[in-house]
Amino acid sequence: MNTLYLLLALLAVAGWIVSTMNQRMRALQDRADRLERRLGLVLDHLGIEEPESAGLDEVRALMRDGRAVAAIKLYREITGAGLAEAKQAVESLDLKV
Structure with a gap:
């Protein structure tokens, strides 16, 4: 007890x-x-x-090539962002640059 x-x-x-x-x-x-x-x-x-993080041009290039998963992974490596934040940021990138 x-x-x-x-x-x-x-x-x-x-x-x-x-x-x-x-x-x-x-x-x-x-x-x-x-x-x-x-x-x-x-x-x-x-x-x-x-200032924009160095390496975002490479992230944009991956997105233009249709490699979203690789772009999100690279964004996370560059910025240290979490998965959801990185996905949102990568999807909102201006791909024209």
Whole structure:
């Protein structure tokens, strides 16, 4: 019986820790999002455009050749972006350049 109570107490503590960590991570993500928006506003105000990562011409060439998977993979290697972010970015690239 004591073992059951100990196990339940450990599960409750573990749940509390996970919940606390999730809240902290959400707060940090919200803060990062706010800082990113503010930086964007500052750059826009100063008329500064974010430089394009080197190698995007090769990504565009892969897209023009119909090799989307290879283009996404290369984009991820160049930028360190996650899969969903890389897919969205590659699909939105201007292929005329």
